[in-house]
Amino acid sequence: MSPISATALRRAMQSFLPSLVPVRFVAEDGTTAPEPAGYTAPDEAQLREAYRRMVIGRRFDTQATALTKQGRLAVYPSSRGQEACQIAGVLALREDDWLFPTYRDSVALVSRGVDPVEVLTLLRGDWHCGYDPVATRVAPQCTPLATQVLHATGMAEAMRRRGEDRVAMAFIGDGGTSEGDFHEALNFAAVFRAPVVFFVQNNKYAISVPLARQSAAPALAYKGVGYGVRSEQVDGNDLVAVLAVLTAAVDHARAGNGPFLVEAHTYRMDAHTNADDATRYRDAAEVEAWRTADPLTRLEAHLRGRGVLTDEDVAADREAAEAFAADLRARMNTDQQVDPLELFDHVFAEPTPQLREQRALLAAESTAQEV
Template sequence: MTATPQEVRRPSVPGHHPDPVGPLLPSPEPVRMLDETGQPVSADYPEPQAETLREMYRRMVVGRRFDQQATALTKQGRLAVYPSSRGQEACQVGGVLAVRDTDWVFPTYRESMALVARGLDPVEVLTLLRGDWHCGYDPMATHTAAQCTPLATQAVHAAGVAYGDAHQGRDSVALVYIGDGATSEGDFHEGMNFAAVFKAPVVFLVQNNRYAISVPLSRQTAAPSLAYKGVGYGVRSEQVDGNDPVAVLAVLNRAVEHARSGAGPFLVEAHTYRMEPHTNADDPTRYRDGAEVQAWAGRDPISRLEAYLRDRGVLDDAAVAAVAEEAEAYAADLRARMNVEPAVEPMSLFEHVYARPTPQLAEQAAQVRAELAAAQDDTEGEG
């Protein structure tokens, strides 16, 4: 059974109130509701509804197949780069299931799976990684910020948007995905502090996948858990087994409820693992051994949830086969659409750079325009 949050008290001092640190602390051990084989274990969290867990399973299976297809597209030269999130499906899908369509999601470069689970067009999601536009989808229409490559900068953006929406009376929450490496960046702490001081409704979801590219967690922090970083800012925190889909969704549901109620931000650390290289340009064998990878493979989130739902009678062979077939069709459609060459407009390079183009930008645009015209004249002359 998962222990309840610790109570921390300082010695009583005349004229001082009891220290409120205790209620902010995470559980001493990550919250878990399923063991590695998918058998239930007791925890102090209400279990999500069966149909929600079934939908979570579907999106995780489709998401993993999408991830595999995107990885293959990178090897085929259709994508410039792709950061896989295989192994982190519970966090990727759990995050978007815990929020509403009207809530804001702030992804990193690794959240492509989360974005397709949110319902965004996979080709639009991969547009940035393909290199043919800044962002393929409309952030305002989807309430989904552009994927963020610099570490932790989206934490400040999420805090600002959440505060702005709350200030205008909107009943919305911002969920921001962060990696363990991002907690070492100043923007993470600035975003946390701002959200705490102004009680901005933000959920900070830290996917602790053990490595900041090649830097292990032990070289990033001496804290007993990244979740403890919330205490210093007065932020309620929790840690969860990030490969336990039931626990991830249960903890995030509570975190979102906490933020939406006006109680302020919430920090969730999900202990998970990146099964693939950091990106297609990485060689993970240089900094981690195969035994570690195999150990985490035994904690597969999809297998755990499937076993649990089968035992409960929520899934059967026919349902599992139907989801697998849907995932294959999804991958085939993505593959076909990504094999179509994108329409490229060279002059779009100069759009959305400045509201008022600088003289230097105008000069560069004129130079490109002249080169394009000369190339067109050469083509017509050859014809």
């Protein structure tokens, strides 16, 4: 077999390379940017629905943050400023596709249709997962960095082997791309052509570690090239662009062309969690500069400029978001009755002798304390 020519090799490599600059459809002020080659903008109905979901998602995020201050949640990792990524990731998938989220992707779960109280069950400390992953096609929110990308790859490969027309999408942060699990998942997915989309939300900090201390690559999207994974980078605060790129990535994976890596350049407006002091590692000027790129106000300005969104629409969406938040407050303002013996439920399909012994010991101790 003759060796591949230099020209053919360059062409092959170029097919995997991301755009030199992040894909963008809409500028910070809401005006239309030059349309990038190779991508199709979502239609007006999709954008109108995306805006509605972003308004609700932003209000949910604000309400969840308030619940931590009221003692109703143990912790909450805000995704304020990342709503374009959260909503676009959900809209790019079909209902029978699988979503593998991180702990910061609560807004995506709410947009997916998961009950917000069930979404917050993990963060309240009641259960490891408050919703049914099989019924929702949403894996449990993952706190360990990058382990969910292996789970997504495994699910995608299983669906491929069964001949199912489904795709898995794994959300991951920039810090997670430094983990070994991330690289193992990319390599496996590429070799077996698993229908999985790796969606990196690069919000510039892994807790307090800036991107420059994590990677020397020109962009995280280039990390896919060495594994033979088609890659792209996108303006993560431009909902139009994120949805266009993710839709193309999902179509690519669903068509049997293998995995796709998308890096979205965005920013975490709030602290890592309510337990973090972000002022210790970033200054106010940096945060303020990113406010001009707010994904919600950008999409609103864009839709208003196109005549798709009116004052009445904005008022109605905000009213619906307030009703959503009020319902969440009412249902979260209760003390849950927890059973310590639930610790042993769902560990194994068939409990091991050791688990039965531990459960019996805890039951006996609990009974003795009650007496």
